[in-house]
Amino acid sequence: xxxxxxPNSMESNEEEPVHLPCNHSTISGTDYIHWYRQLxxxxxxxxxxxxxxxxxxxxxxxxxxxxxxxxxxxxxxxTLRDAAVYYCILRDRFSNTDKLIFGTGTRLQVFP
Amino acid sequence: xxAVSQTPKYLVTQMGNDKSIKCEQNLxxxxxxxxxxxxxxxxxxxxxxxxxxxxxxxxxxNRFSPKSPDKAHLxxxxxxxxxxxxxxxxxASSRLGQGYGYTFGSGTRLTVV
Numbered sequence: 001x002x003x004x005x006x007p008n009s010m011e012s013n014e015e016e017p018v019h020l021p022c023n024h025s026t027i028s029g030t031d032y033i034h035w036y037r038q039l040x041x042x043x044x045x046x047x048x049x050x051x052x053x054x055x056x057x058x059x060x061x062x063x064x065x066x067x068x069x070x071x072x073x074x075x076x077x078x079t080l081r082d083a084a085v086y087y088c089i090l091r092d093r094f095s096n097t098d099k100l101i102f103g104t105g106t107r108l109q110v111f112p
Numbered sequence: 113x114x115a116v117s118q119t120p121k122y123l124v125t126q127m128g129n130d131k132s133i134k135c136e137q138n139l140x141x142x143x144x145x146x147x148x149x150x151x152x153x154x155x156x157x158x159x160x161x162x163x164x165x166x167x168x169x170x171x172x173x174n175r176f177s178p179k180s181p182d183k184a185h186l187x188x189x190x191x192x193x194x195x196x197x198x199x200x201x202x203x204a205s206s207r208l209g210q211g212y213g214y215t216f217g218s219g220t221r222l223t224v225v
Contacts, residue, residue, distance in 0.1 A: 032211065043116075043202045044155065046213030085153070099145070099168055100214055102155040 004088045009107040012078045020073040022088030032091045037084040083110045116217040124223045133188045133220045135203030144186035147202040193224045
């Protein structure tokens with residue numbers, strides 16, 4: 001499985017935009033880019049995913065580099081509730097044994 | 113109306129005991145999973161079932177046995193519990209296919225004393 005690299009931690013102030021980077025230089029053409037987050041004492045939560053084009057949903061935006069070797073999860077206005085560990089995960093579109101493999105993620109702290 | 117529900121939420125038991133954790137999903141998904149999160153917060157997949165059939169079995173001791181009576185349920189039975197089994201266990205479900213997200217339960221914190 002292709003690997004991702006994320007910073008261990010990031011900080012933000014409330015109501016500011018947050019850009020969470022992810023490097024995946026060995027991404028294959030069939031890999032989706034998925035983002036999950038885990039709030040304290042909760043299970044992981046799906047955030048967003050994409051293949052080639054940028055994606056938006058009610059939670060966040062996903063910006064994918066043209067060469068697909070990196071991506072950025074964008075929280076447009078951070079709130080205290082966004083404090084969590086954010087995971088960037090690659091999933092092979094054609095794998096017969098689909099599974100999410102979690103790395104160590106980025107711990108986001110949000111200050112009032 | 114919880115989408116993926118696990119019971120119990122907390123489980124404290126002695127070494128050597130046998131225990132079960134239950135999971136149910138009401139999302140109509142065809143694939144269910146068990147993950148283990150250890151004390152260092154590392155999340156690792158254990159098992160995956162698709163329509164009651166085992167499709168992923170990671171390197172997990174034989175003491176762990178998943179059972180899926182139907183595609184809405186995936187239970188985890190653990191025999192002869194050891195101290196190292198203490199962790200948070202998460203159940204998840206999804207539609208099969210990499211374009212779909214997983215929905216996780218809120219976890220079962222197992223403490224073996």
